[in-house]
Amino acid sequence: MRDWRVNRQEQSECSFVLRVCDSLSAFTPDEWGSLSRTDSKGKDYNPFISYNFLASLEESDCVSRKTGWLPQHLRLEDADGRLLGAAPCYLKSHSQGEYVFDHGWADAFERAGGSYYPKYQASVPFTPATGPRLLHDRSLRPEGIRQALAAGLRQLTEQRGVSSAHVTFLPEAELPALTDMGFLHRMDQQFHFINDGYGGYDDFLETLASRKRKALRKERREALGSGISIDWLTGRDLTEAVWDQFFAFYMDTGSRKWGRPYLNREFYSLVGERMANDILLVMAKRDGRYIAGAINFIGSDRLFGRHWGCIEDHPYLHFEVCYHQAIDFAISKGLKIVEAGAQGEHKLARGYVPVTTHSAHYIVHEGFRRAVEDYLTRERREIVRLNEALQDHTPFRKTEA
Numbered sequence: 001m002r003d004w005r006v007n008r009q010e011q012s013e014c015s016f017v018l019r020v021c022d023s024l025s026a027f028t029p030d031e032w033g034s035l036s037r038t039d040s041k042g043k044d045y046n047p048f049i050s051y052n053f054l055a056s057l058e059e060s061d062c063v064s065r066k067t068g069w070l071p072q073h074l075r076l077e078d079a080d081g082r083l084l085g086a087a088p089c090y091l092k093s094h095s096q097g098e099y100v101f102d103h104g105w106a107d108a109f110e111r112a113g114g115s116y117y118p119k120y121q122a123s124v125p126f127t128p129a130t131g132p133r134l135l136h137d138r139s140l141r142p143e144g145i146r147q148a149l150a151a152g153l154r155q156l157t158e159q160r161g162v163s164s165a166h167v168t169f170l171p172e173a174e175l176p177a178l179t180d181m182g183f184l185h186r187m188d189q190q191f192h193f194i195n196d197g198y199g200g201y202d203d204f205l206e207t208l209a210s211r212k213r214k215a216l217r218k219e220r221r222e223a224l225g226s227g228i229s230i231d232w233l234t235g236r237d238l239t240e241a242v243w244d245q246f247f248a249f250y251m252d253t254g255s256r257k258w259g260r261p262y263l264n265r266e267f268y269s270l271v272g273e274r275m276a277n278d279i280l281l282v283m284a285k286r287d288g289r290y291i292a293g294a295i296n297f298i299g300s301d302r303l304f305g306r307h308w309g310c311i312e313d314h315p316y317l318h319f320e321v322c323y324h325q326a327i328d329f330a331i332s333k334g335l336k337i338v339e340a341g342a343q344g345e346h347k348l349a350r351g352y353v354p355v356t357t358h359s360a361h362y363i364v365h366e367g368f369r370r371a372v373e374d375y376l377t378r379e380r381r382e383i384v385r386l387n388e389a390l391q392d393h394t395p396f397r398k399t400e401a
Contacts, residue, residue: 016084018152019075024055024088026075031083035135036142040278045300046131047278048124053297054088056270062263063125068093072120074156076148085136085145087153089122091162097262099128099342100168100188100359109163109368120157120165126262128190128342129304130357133170134177146177154181154362168359175358183360184369186376187383191345191352193323193338198331201324204351212395216324216350223320226286230325233281234298243268246281246293249309282325284310284317294321296329302337303330323350345390354390356383 019026032051033039040050047053063069069090076085095103098121106116122133136145157165167178179185198204205213224230233242247265271279280303284292292310296303308322326338340347348354361376363369 015079016148016152017077017079018148018156019077020156021073021075022071024051024058024071024073026073027051027083027086032086034083034137034139035086036138037132038135039138042138043300046129047275047297047299047304048127048129049088049131049135050275050278052274053271054124056267056274057125060264060267060270062267063090067262068096069121069125074122074149074152076145076152083137084140085134085149087122087134087149087167088124089120089153090125091118092121093117097126098123098166098168100166100186102166102361105372108371109365112368114163114365114368116163119163120153122153122165122167123169127306128169129306129339130169130171132174133167134174142173143177146174147180150177150181150183154183157362158364163364165362166359167361170358170360172358175360178360178362181362182369183362184373184376185380186359186361187380188357188359189383189387190342190355190357191340191347192355193327193330193340193352195327195330195334195336195338200331201328204327204331207397208351208395209397212349216395219316220320220324223314223316223324226314228284228286228291228314228317230321231283231285231290232325232329233283234279235276238272238276238279238281240269240272242281242283242290243272245290246283246295246309249290249293249311250295250307251309252311253307253309280329282321282329284321286312292317292321294325296326298333298335301335302339303333303335305338305340307341319346319350323347323352327351348390348393349395351395353394354387356387 029051037044037046038050039045057063058071063071069092072089072091074087074089075083078084094117095106109116124131134146134149136142153165175185205216247268251261278298280296280298282294283290291312294308295306297306303326305322305326308318323340330338340352363372
């Protein structure tokens with residue numbers, strides 16, 4: 001670990017120590033659990049920011065120097081060594097597995113003679129889900145801790161000669177601390193299902209236009225044709241044999257879609273052991289064997305859909321396993337939101353609505369920062385226009401103004 005001194009002005013000068021940690025083991029599970037939204041018993045729990053999830057990524061070597069995700073977590077302490085805040089952070093040698101695409105920036109910067117990599121990435125690897133990035137002790141007010149972490153990340157980027165720092169899929173409430181430190185605001189779009197207190201899937205269908213309602217009923221019937229049934233597996237259901245089957249789906253689809261899947265078999269064993277009650281596998285079965293499945297993580301108020309795979313192709317099965325079943329589960333458990341992952345306007349017709357996501361980017365080179373800022377200003381306007389246009393194409397019944 002290396003220590004950095006971070007100062008902030010708040011009535012009087014306050015000094016913090018920012019430590020850069022090359023492993024999550026620099027924190028104890030209890031320490032990390034004292035931070036916001038990391039405790040599975042908390043009312044605002046986010047499973048991806050939990051100690052168990054992040055540690056499993058490291059211990060399985062899914063994130064490491066070899067994979068281009070070198071842990072460089074930020075640990076903020078007071079003068080007495082008390083943990084005040086933290087940020088999951090990585091030194092990156094590429095832009096893979098982030099879902100906020102900056103390949104164009106890297107190409108432009110390097111064509112101009114610069115070195116875009118390495119860069120800092122404050123995020124949850126391979127996980128396009130919004131969650132806290134500037135974590136604070138739950139007993140403290142967040143504003144000062146966020147400011148100190150933002151200042152520390154900027155200082156670290158400048159002093160270590162890194163091109164840039166990127167904080168992705170962060171809550172909007174964390175933006176001011178970063179933009180005050182010169183980070184640039186970027187917006188993007190996802191599609192989420194909002195549970196409006198439905199008693200069941202049919203209640204949700206009743207809110208749709210008649211034509212859309214009939215189309216979804218037909219789609220679900222056809223998806224479960226050929227004798228296909230669906231199992232929800234969680235907790236003790238998540239045996240090693242089940243993980244073997246799901247991993248085969250993941251590898252088949254991942255190899256065809258991405259070229260090299262990000263996660264390995266050991267990762268699933270680790271999260272299955274440590275987070276079984278936070279995981280839902282939706283598994284499709286035909287002729288006595290599983291043929292497809294999707295993994296979801298369960299937070300305090302939402303279901304996070306991550307990825308899916310299959311070894312047999314059937315019409316609409318992807319939509320059933322990933323989207324319709326997620327809605328069924330969320331309604332049955334009283335969860336407010338289903339986050340169905342990155343991109344995908346096809347989700348709109350299935351009751352998922354456009355939602356804005358946020359990231360923040362600090363570019364050290366002044367000229368390049370101005371160019372990126374100009375691009376992001378135009379991109380934000382386009383995202384706003386697109387969201388407004390898509391709201392007119394949701395499947396819900398139109399109400400009189």
